[in-house]
Amino acid sequence: MARLELENLTKHYGGQATVRGVTLDIPDGEFLVLLGPSGCGKTTTLRMIAGFIEPSGGSVRLGGQDITHRPPWRRNTGMVFQSYALFPHMTVAQNVAFGLEMRKIGRAEREARALEALRMVRLDGLADRLPRQMSGGQQQRVALARALAIRPDVLLLDEPLSNLDAKLREEVRIEIRQLQQQLGLTAIMVTHDQEEALTVADRLVVMAEGEIRQIGSQQDLYERPADRFVAGFVGRSTVITGQVREPGLFESAGGLRLRCQGATAPGAASLVLRPEAIHLDPPPDEHNRLEGEVTFASYLGPVLELHLRLSAEDRITVHLPNRGGAGLIRAGDRVSIGWPQDTGIVFAGTA
Amino acid sequence: MTRAARKAGAAGLIAPATLVVALGLLLPLGLLFRYSLNRFVPGEFMVDALTVENYIRFFTDPFYTTVLWRTVRIAAIVTVICLVMGFPLAYVLARTQSRFKNLLLMAVVLPLFVGNAVRAAGWMVAFGSRGVLNASLMGLGVISTPIDIMFTETAVIIGITAVNLPFMVLSLQSVIEGIDRSVEEAAFNLGAPPRLMLWRVLLPLAMPGVLAGGILTFILGMNAYATPVLIGGPRFQTMGPLVYGQFIEQNNWPFGATVAFVLMAATLVLTSLSNILVHRRLHR
Known part of the structure; x- marks a missing residue:
């Protein structure tokens, strides 16, 4: 768990800027949501934090260390993907233990920690299943356990609920929020769903056209929107x-x-x-x-x-x-x- | 439509393909097997018999076992080279966002537009002892005697690899394209460097493509004819040219049929074996 600082983070593709000068300071233990319509740069920002996209400018600091140019496998971030991205050829337990195996943690401790992570998402009974034998909601909870098992400095959630149906979405988002609070995790979630954003966030960032339009609490955004875009995007x-x-x-x-x-x-x-x-x-x-x-x-x-x-x-x-x-x-x-x-x-x- | 009628309709649709396979493959194969049990008497062509002496002759004569071993070795080496060279190319083709993707795929298939024999003939012109390459190098004074490129096992391996590579690349590309890119990212995110991501995630998931491409390449390598004949030269023997020689030059149909059957059986056994081994490794 750590503080995450983005400074003037920028990404150009060809002459086009998808993210322009994003600066954010996310204190230890905060749940921050990046909210915006598709193409607003929120996913690109998250992927630059994970290290999948090389920024064109600016810096990413995690726990006081500059990780801007560090490859993804040397950053301690735990990512949950929209498509779950479970390894289809491994069991649930092997999936969750994968990150620990990469950290060269011994077998006994690895298994214990994987089981503990699975217990957090109430799936310890299904450790020997293959991902394809599970429902979408269960798969996403496995993905969450896999990200939590490595005890990440920051949890990154990329539209984690958009492949789930409405009822499950509500359940899983409450589960994510409770776990984040229990473990005191720093977390960043990307979503275009404002209800989802309002439910889990400590603080929200509304983005449009690659820029931050407003940072604030739910109440700030709803009652004191900074511009017409925010007013129109958050709430009816x-x-x-x-x-x-x-x-x-x-x-x-x-x-x-x-x-x-x-x-x-x-x-x-x-x-x-x-x-x-x-x-x-x-x-x-x-x-x-x-x-x-x-x-x-x-x-x-x-x-x-x-x-x-x-x-x-x-x-x-x-x-x-x-x-x-x-x-x-x-x-x-x-x-x-x-x-x-x-x-x-x-x-x-x-x- | 009643159920019976629908069934009859379906049968009608698969009948032509079934007939072609039965008449075009199984019948000749059956005949060939029967011939391989006949006796060859010089001057009398083929005498009806039921004997395994042709098979005994094949497996006891070191000349023939050497040819078989050479053929298997060449096919295996070609398969490994195709896999190693083809995988990165297939990966790039599968993952590229370029709008020239279809053009790139066409470029991979392009070598197949030229027949094996035509290509091999071109190489003879290019790499022969008085070919373009040697002539230029000698003319420039880089070498004084021509380099032996043609008529070596290496040349044959290079030749067959060039023909087979597109099959490997296409088999791998289609399978890799079906693997969710975010699975690779998840591996990176969990701390796997590229080497481990490849070994633990990408390769196991791409295994159906590796297997399909490998089997295709191996079979084509085992049965290569034009390339070993033209690039390997008259004294370079592999199984394909051997079958031809027995049938056409020696007029020894029983032994030719025997060689053909050994070739087929060896190919079948080795591909099934690799199939089983790969599946066992996957489902540990």
């Missing part, structure tokens, strides 16, 4: 485009005049609203009170999702908590909604 949101007319007043493309905060400079801007921040039948003194026609209503269980048309140009998505006995609102109904001025976030610019 409605983006209303328009103009800031004067400090505190936003006018939408469809002519709605809305009270907001943090909008000081007049000019083109967009207003981002979380669907659950909007409520039905607002009190008379609410900052923003609007009427709209329901164009689409769906019952999602815990919430009801409504799509409203507020004007010829403006649409909004609203999530209402399901308090039972609902289902009264249907497409075609007119409803009144509202939100306080401090719930929306205004970003300058049109893009």
Whole structure:
């Protein structure tokens, strides 16, 4: 277990930069998640930490040592792959013991440690199976045990859950998080699934186009997104485009005049609203009170999702908590909604 | 369609191939085996008999056992060379992301576009004692007497290797392509340097390709004809030319059939043996 520092890490392919100047300091024992759409450079960053990709610039320091140009087999990182990457010709026990064998650890200790790692993922009963005789979830837990058995300085998880079905995904991600906390491991996970990211992370990094857009806690990203991209990528949101007319007043493309905060400079801007921040039948003194026609209503269980048309140009998505006995609102109904001025976030610019 | 009709349809589809194999291979083979038990009487061509004296003659005459041993040795050496040279090439072809990949594969197969005999004839021109290479070297004063390249066992091995290499490369390439790249990365990540990754992960997983390529190369090596005749020269004997000689030049059909059967049996036994050995090593 160790502290991991990335400094100005960069990767060019041909003249194209896939990772540009990523700087991160990950303290010992932290679970950091790299979140972003495909092609944002998150996997390339992880692979540079593992040593599979040679950086074009910058450095990787693990436990105070510069490992930027060290080959992967001389870095003590434990990687879990999206495709599990178990050795199909070896049993589960041999798979888990492989890293220990490479470290020239004696047979007795090797077997004991492999079994201990398998016990951590509750698969010690299946040590003699071959990978192909196991389910996807079991295979991924073997892969996790194999990475943990070498007692890595940092655990690297490359979309480890994306090949599993939804229910298993939830189970395994909780298991990963609990083991990481129990063992006090430094861990980095790459994912494009925000729910997964929010569940396991101590801290999150949102990446886009090879750059870090924001680093912060779940709450930071959701409530105080640094830009429109982060606002749109983390959580559901409605983006209303328009103009800031004067400090505190936003006018939408469809002519709605809305009270907001943090909008000081007049000019083109967009207003981002979380669907659950909007409520039905607002009190008379609410900052923003609007009427709209329901164009689409769906019952999602815990919430009801409504799509409203507020004007010829403006649409909004609203999530209402399901308090039972609902289902009264249907497409075609007119409803009144509202939100306080401090719930929306205004970003300058049109893009 | 009823089940019976479907079955009849399937039978109809495999019948042509079965017939070709039966008529084109098994029938002549049966006849050949029968001939090998006949007696050869000079002047009388072939006399009906049921005797193993041809087989006894083959295995008691050191000339023939030497030819058999030489053939096996050459085929084995060629197979090992093809494996050692072919594996890296096959690996690169399997893993390359280049958009010229298909072109590269074509380049590997390209030598097969030229017939064995044509290629061997070309080498005679190039490497003969008065060939292009020797003439240039002597003309430049590098050597005073021509180097003997032609008509040696080494030359034959090089010749057969050149013909067989594409078969090995293609067999390996298709199997390596099916091995998940991340398995190799997992081995590196767990601390295996490239040498150990190759030995413990890549090679065992590529074993079906090694086996297929090895068997193909070995069989082709055992049965080589044009290359040993043209590059090995008239006095260089391997099993293939020996069979031809007995049938066409000596008109000794019974003994020719015997040599052919020994060649086939030796090839079959050795390939099955290596197959069993490899499987045993894999499933320890």
